[in-house]
Amino acid sequence: QVQPVESGGGLVQPGGSLRLSCAVSGIMFSEYDMGWARQAPGKQRELVTTITKDGTTNYVDSVKGRFTISRDNDKRTVYLQMNSLKAEDTAVYYCNARHWTISTKSYWGQGTQVTVSS
DSSP states (O other): OOEEEEEOOEEEOTTOOEEEEEEEESSOGGGEEEEEEEEOTTSOOEEEEEEOTTOOEEEOGGGTTTEEEEEETTTTEEEEEEOSOOGGGOEEEEEEEEESSOTTOEEEOOOEEEEEOO
């Protein structure tokens, strides 16, 4: 029954912005750390950013200063604000929910395509 659902992907020009959303049903959302990963064609999946249940954030160096992860526990939703987008940000972006103490309770969304191109 656990189904993270991403939305907000699309085509954007270099330098543009997108905001991704991920809504999660079927879990106690406040007990889960959340994150975003991405996978470009022919490349390994890369963890981009995480936010803990307490609000602590972490980012891969390549997106620091450009991406911001946030969460709204009331809406059971995590967001990824992406600014100053570059062509190398093009990937399928996946949302993850992982229980803060029970790591086996980890769920991935189906992904949303982000394409940065002029």
